[in-house]
Amino acid sequence: MLAEISAYILPAVVVLIVLYGFVKKVRVYDTFVEGAKEGLFIVADILPTLAGLMLAVGVLRASSAFDLLGGALSPVLERLHMAVEVFTLMIIKMFSSSASTGLLLDIYKNYGTDSYNGLAASLILSSTETIFYTMSVYFMAAKVTKTRYTLSGALLATAAGTAASLVLAAVMA
Numbered sequence: 001m002l003a004e005i006s007a008y009i010l011p012a013v014v015v016l017i018v019l020y021g022f023v024k025k026v027r028v029y030d031t032f033v034e035g036a037k038e039g040l041f042i043v044a045d046i047l048p049t050l051a052g053l054m055l056a057v058g059v060l061r062a063s064s065a066f067d068l069l070g071g072a073l074s075p076v077l078e079r080l081h082m083a084v085e086v087f088t089l090m091i092i093k094m095f096s097s098s099a100s101t102g103l104l105l106d107i108y109k110n111y112g113t114d115s116y117n118g119l120a121a122s123l124i125l126s127s128t129e130t131i132f133y134t135m136s137v138y139f140m141a142a143k144v145t146k147t148r149y150t151l152s153g154a155l156l157a158t159a160a161g162t163a164a165s166l167v168l169a170a171v172m173a
Contacts, residue, residue: 042141049136057096066091080166083117085110090124090162094131101125116173123165128158 021028060066069091070077070084077087085107093100104121111117131154139147 046137046140049140050133053095053133053136057092057099061092061099081116081170082120082166083107083111086117086121086124089121090128093125093128094158095133097130097133114173116169119172120166120169123168124162127161127165129154131155131158 018028021031066088067084070087073087074084077084085103089100089103089107092103104125107121108118113119113122131151135147135150135154138144
C-alpha cells in the first residue's frame with residue numbers, strides 16, 4: 001500500500017506548489033526558469049572544485065596511497081578487527097560518496113554483507129558525510145569565506161559516527 005501511495009507523492013507535491021503559486025498570483029513557470037538559470041550559474045561556479053576533488057580521489061586511489069597507509073596502520077586495524085578496505089572507505093567517504101559506494105560493493109564481495117566488515121562499512125557509509133565535497137560545494141555556492149570551526153566540527157562528527165558504527169557492527173556481527 002505504501003509503495004502505491006509513494007508513487008503519487010511527488011506529483012501531488014508539484015501540483016500543490018503550482019496551485020499555491022496560482023492562488024498567490026505568482027508566475028510559476030517564469031519563477032521556475034529564473035531559479036533554473038541561477039542553478040546553472042552555481043553549477044558553473046562549483047564545477048572546477050568538483051573536478052579537482054574527483055581528480056584528487058582518483059589519483060590517491062590509483063597511487064595506492066591508501067593501501068600504504070592501511071598497511072602502516074594494520075596493527076591498529078587488526079586490533080579493531082577491521083579490514084584495510086573499511087579504513088580506506090572511511091577516508092574516501094570524506095571526499096566522494098560515489099567512490100565510497102564502489103568500495104562498499106568491493107567489501108561486500110570480499111567479506112559478505114553480514115560480516116563485521118560488511119556491517120561496519122554499511123554503517124560508516126550511512127552515518128558519515130562527504131565533508132570536503134559538501135564544504136566546497138556549499139561554501140562556493142554561498143560564497144562563504146570564513147569557515148571557522150566547520151571542518152573541525154565535521155571531522156569530530158565523522159569520528160563519532162565512525163566510532164558508533166564500529167561499536168554497532170561489533171554488537172550486530
